[in-house]
Amino acid sequence: MTAPASGARLARLRDALARADLDAILISSLSNTRYLTGFSGSNALLVVTAKDALLLTDFRYQTQVGEEVAAGITVRIEASSLWTGLWATLPSLSGVERIGFESAHVLHKDFQRLLEQGKRWQWRPSVDLVELLREQKDAEEVASIRRAIAIAETALGATVPRVAPGLTETEVAGLLERELRAAGSEAYPFASIIASGPRAALPHARASNRVLAVGDLVLIDFGAVCDGYCSDITRTFVLGKASDLQREIYEIVLEANQRASGALRVGLTGMAADLVARDYIHGRGFGESFGHSLGHGIGLDVHEGPRLAKTVEAPLRCGAVVTIEPGIYRPGWGGVRIEDDVLVTEAGPQVLTSFPRDLLELI
């Protein structure tokens, strides 16, 4: 991350702190820490006040902090626990009485530390303070997501011609992930889902030793990571010639995907977006078979805000990048899901994924 981006993000957080009447916030979410400072390590606490930003981590990251952490952020390398370091450092931050903590990230056992060892301060539970900033991607973030999408689509394009009966799902995952690495993916944002035949009815099936066979639906849901940012894409293929029912269900899911992607607007609620796809699938007679929600934000986490789901009243904000992933699943038969990544702008939705969506009959 560039230092200007870090500076702008810290400035937005400080505005939010002032509005929430907080003198400081203790950040324990590693993704939130990375967003604000650039630091990508696996152990960190971050305190941000109106003037200071203090990052605590451990020995393992001594060299890495120098490479990653933006200017203007003080780093402390702790020999023992980060909490010990926190209690040693907090008193030196002036003007700090009311401190927010991340209610959705702090574990009960660490909350007890605040109550017991941090008696000197007023601890206020805070929800989504940084997450809401992260919902509005800046240009640097959108560029990273675009690169993560390009990596994923390059890899999928190189893999699809090699998917054939006789391979196991795990072997297909291996082909795909090899191509992801060859295209430059830093990691895998989640365990690749390769679900074939009846297993395609399991929306979160990962890959198994099932052998692909002619007639199977093959659902591939995976992503790439670039600069820490994730892409998330699903395509469903048929091995051989599609049956009438496979084709019918595929077309319904595709139409639901297109309608929902096209409907995204700044100000549209997550609920309303979800309903666009859900009503269409329901009207075509498969309402019971779309059991998960329409989509979720992507960014430093592969699941982040905003959610597009039945119960979400929050409106979409400019700069949100969300998945649109309707599906139809029939236990014992299989399933179809088609997932794209969409940027919400003032000018309307921009579908960032471009891998073909026509039903592909492999072999």
Place this chain on the structure above:
Amino acid sequence: MTAPASGARLARLRDALARADLDAILISSLSNTRYLTGFSGSNALLVVTAKDALLLTDFRYQTQVGEEVAAGITVRIEASSLWTGLWATLPSLSGVERIGFESAHVLHKDFQRLLEQGKRWQWRPSVDLVELLREQKDAEEVASIRRAIAIAETALGATVPRVAPGLTETEVAGLLERELRAAGSEAYPFASIIASGPRAALPHARASNRVLAVGDLVLIDFGAVCDGYCSDITRTFVLGKASDLQREIYEIVLEANQRASGALRVGLTGMAADLVARDYIHGRGFGESFGHSLGHGIGLDVHEGPRLAKTVEAPLRCGAVVTIEPGIYRPGWGGVRIEDDVLVTEAGPQVLTSFPRDLLELI
């Protein structure tokens, strides 16, 4: 998992509940849930009482629970939030007043739910109740870890001859992960670390676009997953002929590794195990360069109990499987780490990893 294994684990948990004077425990850790029930989904709450075991999950896992969940466990598929389902179901469990909750897994925001919506029960923070059971692996678990190790070693053996100057770290990761999948790994327990040249000084470096060059130390730290169980292994290679310092440091780390592996005994404290390696490295003049702890348990999580570290007074229990991973890191120069997986038995340590540990000069 087999139903008998699930039954035996639930029985051990019920003994622990009785000793802790609890009528029930609410389990929110997904790994603990998998350990007890076999369910591998990503959304679950589990309640275990003296008589009942109740698993709550959502629509996405409707088919999967049928395949995975052991007999004797009641499953509820929740249409909305698992917490709503919990409050609807808990009153039906008889004789339940004092309920433990997992202090190290429950988030502050969910703890507030217990206080606000669960007033009817007495909630008692509980630490490591299931984790302590998991420290003592049963035969089924050790067999899974052995398979995960075999997969990792097969993959490493196929990759090492192809590691060469001109490849990027990410490309090496791609080769390795392709072999992991080909050998049957279900997933990657963590982002593979391929750290070359000066980057080998970063103990948690993952893989970057750095191009491997002659003279580099190349540190490869990765694992495989089988039946949900992880392996975790590190080897460090030299590209070309090792310098005197590279060889000296390698031999020190290897000796520390061997001494620590050989010292593991039932009853040895984590601190004492750590000191075996630490004292040796210190005595050889590199005490400042081994900044992390000696090792950690592996199982359903790639980091679990017991920890082998300076501050850990708990004794090793029979059936523990731990990593032994001393290292020496010099910023700007590079680093060496050699990591094995070791089973602690009444008869002494069994080193489960068998990949050669001699310094390998590639090309």
